[in-house]
Amino acid sequence: MTHSWGYSKENGPDRWHESYPSARGNNQSPIAILTKNVHSDPILLPWFTGYDPGASKTIKNTGKTCRIAFDDTYDRAVLRAGPLDGIYRLRQIHIHWGSTDDKGSEHVVDLTRHAGEIHLVHWNSKYSNYNDAVRKRDGVAVVALFMKIGKTPKPELKRILEEIDAIKTKGKEVPFSNFDPSILFPQNRAYFTYFGSFTTPPCEECVTWIILKEPIIVSSDQMLKFRSLSSNTAEQPFCPLVDNWRPLQPLNNRMVRTQCE
Numbered sequence: 001m002t003h004s005w006g007y008s009k010e011n012g013p014d015r016w017h018e019s020y021p022s023a024r025g026n027n028q029s030p031i032a033i034l035t036k037n038v039h040s041d042p043i044l045l046p047w048f049t050g051y052d053p054g055a056s057k058t059i060k061n062t063g064k065t066c067r068i069a070f071d072d073t074y075d076r077a078v079l080r081a082g083p084l085d086g087i088y089r090l091r092q093i094h095i096h097w098g099s100t101d102d103k104g105s106e107h108v109v110d111l112t113r114h115a116g117e118i119h120l121v122h123w124n125s126k127y128s129n130y131n132d133a134v135r136k137r138d139g140v141a142v143v144a145l146f147m148k149i150g151k152t153p154k155p156e157l158k159r160i161l162e163e164i165d166a167i168k169t170k171g172k173e174v175p176f177s178n179f180d181p182s183i184l185f186p187q188n189r190a191y192f193t194y195f196g197s198f199t200t201p202p203c204e205e206c207v208t209w210i211i212l213k214e215p216i217i218v219s220s221d222q223m224l225k226f227r228s229l230s231s232n233t234a235e236q237p238f239c240p241l242v243d244n245w246r247p248l249q250p251l252n253n254r255m256v257r258t259q260c261e
C-alpha cells in the first residue's frame with residue numbers, strides 16, 4: 001500500500017494488515033459484546049481517575065480523528081484500579097463517529113452500535129515511555145465512552161465543539177488548556193473489560209479495554225459538528241472526516257468481564 005492507511009476502499013481496514021501485520025492478530029479490537037456471555041468477576045474493582053486539568057495541551061485534527069493531547073511526562077493525569085495493576089498516565093483522548101447517527105461507535109453491545117465512541121488512552125507508568133509501553137501486553141489502557149443520540153446536547157462537549165472551526169483541516173492544531181476529561185463521564189462507572197488492541201494501525205495488542213456500560217447522551221447537532229471536519233489538508237479538496245471506525249474483529253477465545261452487581 002503506497003499511501004498511508006485510512007478508512008476508504010483503497011487504504012481501509014481490510015488492507016491494513018499489508019503494512020501492519022498485527023492487524024491480523026488473535027486479540028484485535030473492536031469486538032461485539034454480548035451481555036449474556038459476559039463473565040461477572042468478583043475480583044474486579046471500581047476504577048478511578050485523577051486528572052489535573054492543567055495537563056491538557058492541544059486539540060488537533062489528525063486527518064483521522066479529533067485528538068486532545070495531554071502532558072504525560074509525570075503522573076499528572078492518571079487512571080488506576082478497575083482491572084488494572086499500577087498507574088496509567090493519560091496521553092490523549094480522541095473520538096470515532098459516523099456519517100449518520102445510526103453508526104460511528106467501534107464496540108457494539110447486544111447488537112447496538114452507537115453514534116460515536118470517545119477513547120481516553122493511558123499507558124502504564126512502570127514503562128519508561130509510551131512507545132515502550134505499546135510493545136507490552138499490560139502497556140496501555142483505554143477507557144471508552146459511547147455517544148448516544150438524545151434530544152439534549154451534552155454541555156461538557158461544548159468546549160471541544162467550540163474548537164472544531166479552528167481545526168477544520170488535517171494537521172491543524174490549537175492550544176486546549178484547563179480541560180479535565182472526567183467531566184465527560186456518565187454518572188454510572190460500571191464497565192466491561194477485555195484484552196485487545198489499538199483499533200487503528202499499528203493495531204498493537206497492548207490494550208486493556210475499559211468500556212463504560214452507560215452511554216453519554218449527545219445531540220444530533222453536536223455530531224454534525226464533528227462531521228464538519230475535513231480529512232484533507234487546507235490545500236486539498238474538502239473531504240468529510242466521517243466513519244473513522246473499524247469493523248468488528250473476532251473475539252476468538254477471549255473473555256469479556258464485568259464487576260458483580
Ligand SMILES: CCCCNCc1ccc(S(N)(=O)=O)cc1
Nearest residue numbers: 119121131134142197198199200
Ligand atoms: C507505536 C505508535 C502507537 C500509536 N497509538 C495511537 C493509537 C492510540 C489509541 C488507539 S484506539 N482507537 O485503539 O484508542 C489507536 C491508535
Ligand SMILES: [Zn+2]
Nearest residue numbers: 094096119199
Ligand atoms: Zn480510538
